[in-house]
Amino acid sequence: MSSDGPIIDYGPSAPHGPDVTGHHAPLEDPLFDMNKNEEDMFRTVLKPDDSFDENGVYWADLPILKRINFVNKVNNEEAKKEARATWEMFKNDPLSPVAYYFRNMVLPGAGLGLEGYVLFSIGNLKPLFQKGFPECWSTHQICNKTWLNAVEYLEICGIIVGQILVGIIGDWIGRRWGLIQDAAIMFVGLIMLVASWGVTQNGWVICYTWSLFFYGIGVGGEYPMTATSGMENAVGSGKVSTKDDRLHRGRKVTSAFLMQGWGQFFNQVLLILLLLIFHHGSGNAPYSALAVQYTFRVSFAIPAVGTLWLVYYRTYKVKGGANKQLRIAKKKSSVTGYDTESLKITCRHFGGRLLATAGTWYMNDVFFYGNKLFQSEFIKVITPHSTSIMPGWLYNLVNVGVSLCGYYLASFLIDHKLYGRKHMQSIGFLMDFILFIIPAFNFEYYTSREHIKSFQTMYFLSSFFNQFGPNSVTFLAAAEVYPTAVRATAHGFSAAVGKLGALTASILYNYIDTQTKFYVVPWFGLAGLVLNVVFMPDTTGLDLKEQERRWAFIRSGREEDYHGIAIHPKHLSLWERIRGVGKHYDPDLDYKQRIEEMRAEWESRMQEKIDEKAGRLDADDFDDEEFHEHLQSYFQRSTRRATLQGPFRHTNGNGNELTEKITPSDDSNATSDDSITGTNGRH
Structure with missing residues (x-):
């Protein structure tokens, strides 16, 4: 079969990868021996170099020092690539980076704005x-x-x-x-x-x-x-x-959310x-x-x-x-x-995740409303005799500006594999707990005119860490940790439980005085921290399609047959690890399994083509050489497309x-x- 025949696109891949000897295949030579380098090509497709090192080891399996070096190398290369692309856009048209930002960040988040x-x-x-x-x-x-x-x-x-x-x-x-x-x-x-x-x-x-x-x-x-x-x-x-x-x-979603x-x-x-x-x-x-x-x-x-x-x-x-x-x-x-069946399976298999996404959102919304307590209190001290609403509006404007700084920093670090979603949320909850508990037990001290500046500082910092933490992460994680079939439902449920936290705060605050509010609010932050540490998985660096692949095994009742990175301990919650969810993780076995899946997919598509155009034949009539030709054609297309990877590949x-x-x-x-x-x- 000619390489010009039907081509199956298994998605973009990294531009290169090592063969079984550890050497890089000569990509510039399109006529290299397929049998000799087939392993190298599969690894290029299945082990992209932004997630796997030169030996094909997943980044989360690397020793800590090698992991840090690998992650920093990938991030630095990507940052340089984006900087070069931005500069080229600017040289060609100074307003094109603004247009790019508007198309890819502003428009997707216009409804939220x-x-x-x-x-x-x-x-x-x-x-x-x-x-x-x-x-x-x-x-x-x-x-x-x-x-x-x-x-x-x-x-x-x-x-x-x-x-x-x-x-x-x-x-x-x-x-x-x-x-x-x-x-x-x-x-x-x-x-x-x-x-x-x-x-x-x-x-x-x-x-x-x-x-x-x-x-x-x-x-x-x-x-x-x-x-x-x-x-x-x-x-x-x-x-x-x-x-x-x-x-x-994470950056795409957070940029829309901000x-x-x-x-x-x-x-x-x-x-x-x-x-x-x-x-x-x-x-x-x-x-x-x-x-x-x-x-x-x-x-x-x-x-x-x-x-x-x-x-x-x-x-x-x-x-x-x-x-x-x-x-x-x-x-x-x-x-x-x-898909009601997927909803049932999700509730049964991912109950801990539902508790994490819904529970942390609930705790965060109580905190989010609690932030307004700071504002009203220090404004009373600064302008005790003012009848104008302008001081409150102006301080709120400053507060929103500080919050935007938190949003943007979250969008920059939320995909960083050494920090990521889970650490960001934990630190955000912890900092807000500290920033509320301090004035709670020293209320008169911090609300006095002499120390009001310290009170204002804690107020603005609580806004910053709320956005650079739980407010951004809850929005992302509530969609990210669930399968596509019920993703919107799970996100909507988690967000609804979060709004119950806002309702709790708005009702509760009508029945307790201000200092009591400060006594109550911090513990919601501490509870959010505990829920996040125990039940929230960390999906930083884990692609959605690998999660969908795991979900296909779960939905078909073959969860124990999945051995891929979606059950790597790094991407599971503490609760899931305790329950033994990751015990079947085996990267070598998973790699062989994915090769077989790749071939089975190809044969299935070929059979469909045969059924449509040449009558009822058997896909097994295609031999290994024809499959190799298909793989070589796909590999060449993948390497050609590698330069189009990343958020700036549109130019x-x-x-x-x-x-x-x-x-x-x-x-x-x-x-x-x-x-x-x-x-x-x-x-």
């Missing part, structure tokens, strides 16, 4: 309402206090409904539909907020509350949809994952500007009802325009590729609707966009027009 804008505006608007409508929001003379409290409660309830409902829809109908639905719900919810009214102020509060509930459903859906679609877009179309998935998957921080930032900036505009250039009280009305309604109208554009973009620009990995998973399991040395055709392998719905580059953050 818009929901962050509106979601956190509720807390910012409350003091403005209290100043502009004191008889309703402050003294409760003309408004029902229960409905005023319900503003926050129903908003959180709407988010919980959306997280669970849209998570299920995302696994049932598809990621793309979930994304479109979220944007549409948020747009309608914003229209309701802008137009909210009532015959009385209490009637307006009720209308405002239910509008927030409806909007919250869309907000909740953004969590599982953004996490799963952003994560799966980093995965290649072949049997082996891409280098982008292995080295930058748009929530930018949403908070722009909301606070616009509220300050709008109040100055409608209050005649002054931010000081008293505020007229008209100024308050215009400020809050225009502040909701602005994101409504952006959300309408998001509906259009997701409807007409996000194509079916957003559902590719889900289609592959359903095809393998012969499922057309919702060449001149900054021009590169596109290379990929022959579909395990996605029957894919077409030969699928390419490495594309829209919607897909590479």
Whole structure:
């Protein structure tokens, strides 16, 4: 069979690898002896050099010093490659790096940016309402206090409904539909907020509350949809994952998630500007009802325009590729609707992981709301007689800026194999515990005017470590540690439990005084640390397709037959290791197994071609020489494509966009027009 015949794409691989003697094969010679170097080629395909050393040893199996050297070498080479690519882009077009960032980070996280804008505006608007409508929001003379409290409660309830409902829809109908639905719900919810009214102020509060509930459903859906679609877009179309998935998957998802921080930032900036505009250039009280009305309604109208554009973009620009990995998973399991069987197996096999992702998210949200305690307390000390809301808004703006620093640092280090997700979350929980426990037992000391600067420092540091830790990691891990078939459902469930933590905090804080709050909050951080250490697996550096391969064994009832790196002790939780989950890990046996799987896949595809074009023949009619020819052809294509690896592979040395055709392998719905580059953050 000619090498121009049918080609199976098993995914990108590293540019080189050693043969059985430890020497590198002469890649520049395309006519080298296949039989002699077949082992080298398999290792190149199955053991990429960003995860395996020159001897084919997995990075997590290396001794500690060699592991550190290997990881640093890979990271340094990747950083240099990205720096060179960025510089080439800049030389060709100074604005092209900005355009790249917008396409691959801003657009995937646009929904979270818009929901962050509106979601956190509720807390910012409350003091403005209290100043502009004191008889309703402050003294409760003309408004029902229960409905005023319900503003926050129903908003959180709407988010919980959306997280669970849209998570299920995302696994049932598809990621793309979930994304479109979220944007549409948020747009309608914003229209309701802008137009909210009532015959009385209490009637307006009720209308405002239910509008927030409806909007919250869309907000909740953004969590599982953004996490799963952003994560799966980093995965290649072949049997082996891409280098982008292995080295930058966490960064892709975190970069989308941090748009929530930018949403908070722009909301606070616009509220300050709008109040100055409608209050005649002054931010000081008293505020007229008209100024308050215009400020809050225009502040909701602005994101409504952006959300309408998001509906259009997701409807007409996000194509079916957003559902590719889900289609592959359903095809393998012969499922057309919702995969209830996978959900049952996930609950049975990954109960500890559910406890980890949901439990740590719950603890983090209590902490996240606890951070607001710092702000209100030190503002009281700094401006004890102020009636203006501006000091609070300005300090919140600074706080959001510090939080953004935490978001960005998390995106840079979350894929680092020597630090990664689990260590980042543990340190974040520990630091927040310390930063709360210190003022809890020295409350009067730190809230005095003489020591308020120390209190402010702890406040900003708690914000930083919350983002550079549990707030970023919970969003990523809740999707990453589960199989594709139920990924959105599991993420939605974990996020919903997290919002129960926010609900717990908002209710609890109404019944205890400020110092008691400081006594209570730190222990949630300590509990989050314990849950993370015991139950959370560390998936840093582990590609999603290897996890899917393990899942195929689990779903078919052959868990003990899987021997790959997904059950390496490094990638298992303490709880899973205690239970003996990793006892079948055997890299040599797994390597042989993957070679057999690779050949079986090839024979299966060849048989399909025969059935379609040449009648009923037997794939065994193809001999070893023909398989070798296929492997050589694939190997040459893999080495040619190696230069396109990584997050900047969409440009060449001149900054021009590169596109290379990929022959579909395990996605029957894919077409030969699928390419490495594309829209919607897909590479």
